[in-house]
Amino acid sequence: xxxxxxxxxxxxxxxxxxxxxxxxxxxLGPDSPIVGLLDVTGIRESAAELRAAxxxxxxxxxxxxxxxxxxxxxxxxxxxxxxxxxxxxEVASPGELALARAAGLSPAETVLDSPAKTxxxxxxxxxxxxxxxxxxxxxxxxxxxLVRSAxxxxxxxxxxxxxxxxxxxxxxxxxTATSKFGVALxxxxxxxxxxxxxxxxxxxxxLHAHTGSQGIPLSLMTQxxxxxxxxxxxxxxxxxxxxxxxxxxxxxxxxxxASDATAPTYAEYAxxxxxxxxxxxxxxxxxxxxxxxxxxxxxxxxxxxVEYAKSAGGRAVAVTHAGVQVATRTVYVPGxxxxxxxxxxxxxxxxxxxxxxxxxxxxACFAGDLLAEGRALPLLDQGDHxxxxxxxxxxxxxxxxxxxLARPGIYGFVPDPARGVRFATVRDPQTLxxxxxxxxxxxxxxxxxxxxxxxx
Ligand SMILES: *Cc1c(COP(=O)(O)O)cnc(C)c1O
Numbered sequence: 001x002x003x004x005x006x007x008x009x010x011x012x013x014x015x016x017x018x019x020x021x022x023x024x025x026x027x028l029g030p031d032s033p034i035v036g037l038l039d040v041t042g043i044r045e046s047a048a049e050l051r052a053a054x055x056x057x058x059x060x061x062x063x064x065x066x067x068x069x070x071x072x073x074x075x076x077x078x079x080x081x082x083x084x085x086x087x088x089x090e091v092a093s094p095g096e097l098a099l100a101r102a103a104g105l106s107p108a109e110t111v112l113d114s115p116a117k118t119x120x121x122x123x124x125x126x127x128x129x130x131x132x133x134x135x136x137x138x139x140x141x142x143x144x145x146l147v148r149s150a151x152x153x154x155x156x157x158x159x160x161x162x163x164x165x166x167x168x169x170x171x172x173x174x175x176t177a178t179s180k181f182g183v184a185l186x187x188x189x190x191x192x193x194x195x196x197x198x199x200x201x202x203x204x205x206x207l208h209a210h211t212g213s214q215g216i217p218l219s220l221m222t223q224x225x226x227x228x229x230x231x232x233x234x235x236x237x238x239x240x241x242x243x244x245x246x247x248x249x250x251x252x253x254x255x256x257x258a259s260d261a262t263a264p265t266y267a268e269y270a271x272x273x274x275x276x277x278x279x280x281x282x283x284x285x286x287x288x289x290x291x292x293x294x295x296x297x298x299x300x301x302x303x304x305x306v307e308y309a310k311s312a313g314g315r316a317v318a319v320t321h322a323g324v325q326v327a328t329r330t331v332y333v334p335g336x337x338x339x340x341x342x343x344x345x346x347x348x349x350x351x352x353x354x355x356x357x358x359x360x361x362x363x364a365c366f367a368g369d370l371l372a373e374g375r376a377l378p379l380l381d382q383g384d385h386x387x388x389x390x391x392x393x394x395x396x397x398x399x400x401x402x403x404x405l406a407r408p409g410i411y412g413f414v415p416d417p418a419r420g421v422r423f424a425t426v427r428d429p430q431t432l433x434x435x436x437x438x439x440x441x442x443x444x445x446x447x448x449x450x451x452x453x454x455x456x
Contacts, residue, residue: 008260011042011298016350018413019303019387021421023348027411028385033305034321036396036410038426040081042299043392046262047085050291053266057274059283067111069251070096072292072393073300075410077426079103082295090251090290094121097130111248111288113159113208115181122146129153131288133208133248135182140197147203155246157206158194160185162227169215169336174252175224182209185231198235198243205245207232210290212252215336218264222276225249229280247280248288249273255297257338257390262298266291293393300392302326302408303344306384307363316358318380322388323362323369325405326396330388331362331369339388341372346383353378360386364403404439406430 018037022028028035047066054064067090068082074096079089080103088109089100100110107129112121115135119142125132126146132154134140143156159182166173174181185191198204211224225247232244256263274281304322311317324331330339341360343351355376362369371388380386388395399407409429416422440446 006262006265008262008298011039012260014039014041014413014415015301015387015389016344017415018421018423019301019344019385020348021413021419022303022411022423023344023346023385024420025423027409027423028303028305028348030305032409032429033307034326034408035303036326036391036408036426037301037303038078038392038410038412039299039301040412040414040424043078043081043296044085046266046295046299047082047087049262050266050289050295051086053270054287054289056267057270058281058287062281062283063246063286065109065111065286065288067109067288067290068295069290069292070099073296073397074099075397075426076103077412077424078296078397079105081412083109087295090292094124097121097125107153111290113210113290126150126152126154131155131157131206133157133159133206135159137183137193137197144201147201155206156204157208157244157246157248158183158197158204159208159210160194160228160231162186162209162211162224162231164211164220164223164227167213167216167220169213171333171336172213172215174213174250175209175211175216175220185227191231194231195235195238199239202243205243206248206288207235207244207246208248208250208288210248210250210252212250212254214252214254214293216252216254218254218269218272221252221269222272225273225280226277229277229285232285233279242284244285246286246288248290249280251289251291251294253291253294255293255390255393257297257340259340260298260389266294296392297390297394298392300390300395300397302388302391302396303385304387306380306382306386309380309382309384315374316356316379317361318358318384318386319361319363320371320380320386321363322371322386323364324366324402325362325364325400326398326408327362327371327388327391328398328400329394330371334370334373339371340390341375341377342387342389343378343380344385344387345381346385348385351378351384363405401435401438404435406432406435 092114161182407430
């Protein structure tokens, strides 16, 4: 365990207390059988660890913006909390930009990357002064037009794909030869095109790559950053001045889904980077980072009531209220995204007892809707609770509307000497009226008014 308690013991204790308090305080019960819980203490700790890790390796005075990848947990109160902890926002759609603005993030704390920015999005970003990384030559053309027609404070750069290779999960590998992101640097003529793009545009001052994500080894991530740095050095050498003044190294630190321990840590990654790319940290370059999953994943828990406990073909099956709607990746690609499950009784107390191989099923009407299949756990009974751990990023904040299942309420928590645990609402549970409204409720008769010529 290091100074931040990265073995995760404190985290597990806080979580157990929060589950019990959620039942006692009525957030979780027969009529609200699923909640998402966010450990505010843990989120603050991770943010502090991130800042400390890069402060340790950078030269004094180096500008560093840690921009949280909003995609990972698109919740306004989370963005506001992170902002209080000195973390900005990386946004990749008009919706994410709106969330960052609603959370009070300033343009200087915001970075826009996305592979499909419309002219209107680019114009707005440049008008606001938000940093933009162009994904490809066609996008750079559009930015050229905007730069010619108006003055902008936006720091501008190009995203490159160093094509260093993929990891164990195809869908989250961003630096394969054929990845859709950025300018593919090893393609014929591409490197020279990038160099020329900077030579021709004195206002291009940043270089961006995001080569990590779940399943990518640290060595490959550092290699991606090293190649990006080498390109910046080459460009500045060719231009004869330090035109590129900031390197955006992306995010993508993988998360340990196997225990409560944080591994790898930000400190380990930052030290590995300094070892592999010392020049990046000598003060000549400002830095931007874009971590998502590693900041939030371990601080979220889905807790769901067991509605029924049954048996099929000799297999115990707990039918809970958490399935594909809150754990979409796990349900559809269980081999790549296994989640730890812990078991609590009806009062929210950790449940022990002999382990039984069982399925933890969700509420959706298809057979594969399983949070865990054939998992050895204390036997879940009707009225117990199953918790899916490490779900603070890319899980319950990413609702999937299968079966028109309602988005669960999300609550942040902190230990509280008086009440045990204090909760704050992050997102209200979705109402049925909202489900109807989002499902065309205002246009109920719309299709019946359309008649093909000659019919009827
Ligand atoms: C998704 C994404 C991130 C964050 O990735 P994590 O694996 O959640 O850290 C950062 N930058 C860009 C450009 C992304 O697309």
